[in-house]
Amino acid sequence: MNNNQKKRVFSGIQPSGNLHIGNYLGALKNWVAEQHKYENVFCIVDLHALTTPQDPAVLYQKTREVTLLYLAAGLSREHCAIFAQSHIAAHSELTWLLNCVTPIGWLERMTQYKDKAAKQESVGTGLVDYPVLMAADIILYDTHYVPVGEDQRQHVELTRDIAQRFNHLYGETFVLPEVLIPKAGARIKGMDDPTAKMSKSGDKQGHALHLLDPPDVLRKSIMRATTDSLNKIAFDKENQPGVYNLLNIYQAITGHSEEEIIAEFDGKGYGNLKKGVTEAVIATLEPIQKRYYEMAEDPAYIEQALKEGADRVRPIAEHRLQVAQKNMGLRK
Ligand code: AQP
Secondary structure, three states, X not given: OOOOOOOEEEEEEOOOOOOEHHHHHHHHHHHHHXXXXXXXXXXXXXXXXXXXXXXXXXXXXXXXXXXXXXXXXOOOOXXXXXXXXXXXXXXXXXHHHHHOOOOHHHHHOOHHHHHHHHOOOOOOHHHHHHHHHHHXXXXXXXXXXXXXXXXXXXXXXXXXXXXXXXXXXXXOOOOOOEEEOOOOOOOOEOOOOXXXXXXXXXXXXXXXXXXXXXXXXXXXXXHOOOOOOOOOOOOOOOOOHHHHHHHHHHHHHXXXXXXXXXXXXXXXXXXXXXXXXXXXXXXXXXXHHHHHHHHHOOHHHHHHHHHHHHHHHHHHHHHHHHHHHHHOOOOO
C-alpha cells in the first residue's frame, strides 16, 4: 500500500440486498482485474444502505456477505484495503463539512435521487444527501480514480464539483477524482425488463442474476429473459433491448468483440444465445461461489479482514479530514 508511484482507486457497493451480475460486471470484476495497477480502497458502504429502510440484523449480515464476495471474486487483502464505511468515523464527519458547501439544488437534480424518491411515500434526508456522503468517501482518500457502473457517473461528477467548490472557498484541500467506466457491462438491465437497471432493491424473481444464485436458478432466469420477435442477433440497444442486454453480458464476461459474438450466435436463434450466456455466467460464478462458501465457514476471518482493512486506511482518512477542518477554521 505504500507505493507512492501508484494512483489510488476508491469504490464501494451497498449491502442493501443480494449482489448481482450488474454489480459484478459494472464494478467488482474491474476492481479485481486492475488491482495490481493501483493502490486500492474498497468499502462496503453500509451508511449508504441506510438511505433506504433496512432490517438491522439483515444489514449486519449483508455487510459480511458483501465483504466475502469482494474476496471470493478475487480482491486480494494484500493489494486492497477492504472495510465497512461505518467503521471509519471520518466519512460521516467530512459529510457534514461538505453539506455546508453543497447547494441543495445540486442534490435535487440527481437522477438516482429523483428515481428513488418517486418510489417512496416519505423521502428521508439521507436519500437526498447520499451523493455528499459518496463525495466524502471518495475525497477522504485523495482518490484519483473511481471505477463504477454508468449509473454512478453523475455522482462522481458531482463529487468533483463539491471538491472543487471546497478548494475554491477554503484553499487546495482535495484531489479531484476521475470516473472509470467499463466499455461493456456498465449498464446491465433486468432479465424481466430490459429497459430497467438490474438492481438489488425491489428485487423480484427473474429480475436479477445474483452472484450466489445456484446454477439452476441462473439458468431459469436467463432462459426466461425478455427478448423480442425479430429473431435477429444484433447489438441494437434501441430496437432490441433484451437481446442487447444478453449480448452485453456475454461481451463483458468473455471480452470478445461485437463482430466475434455476432459470428458465434448469428442465425442460431435466441435459445442458443441464452444457452451461451447461461454457460458463461455459470462458469464465471461457480468458482466465486465455491470460494465464498469455503470462507463463510470462518466468521472470525471476516471480522479480522474488516478490522485490518479499516485500521490500514483510517490514518489517511483522518489526515484529510483534519486538513479540511483546519482550512475551515475548526482547528489549528
Ligand atoms: N445494473 C448495473 N449494471 C452495471 N453496474 C451496476 N452497478 C449497480 N447496478 C448496476 C454498479 O455496482 C456498484 C455498486 O452499486 P451500489 O451498491 O452502489 O448501488 P446501486 O447502483 O444503486 O445498485 P443497486 O443494485 O440498484 O442497489 P439498490 O437497488 O440498493 O440501489 C456501482 O459501481 C454501480 O454503478
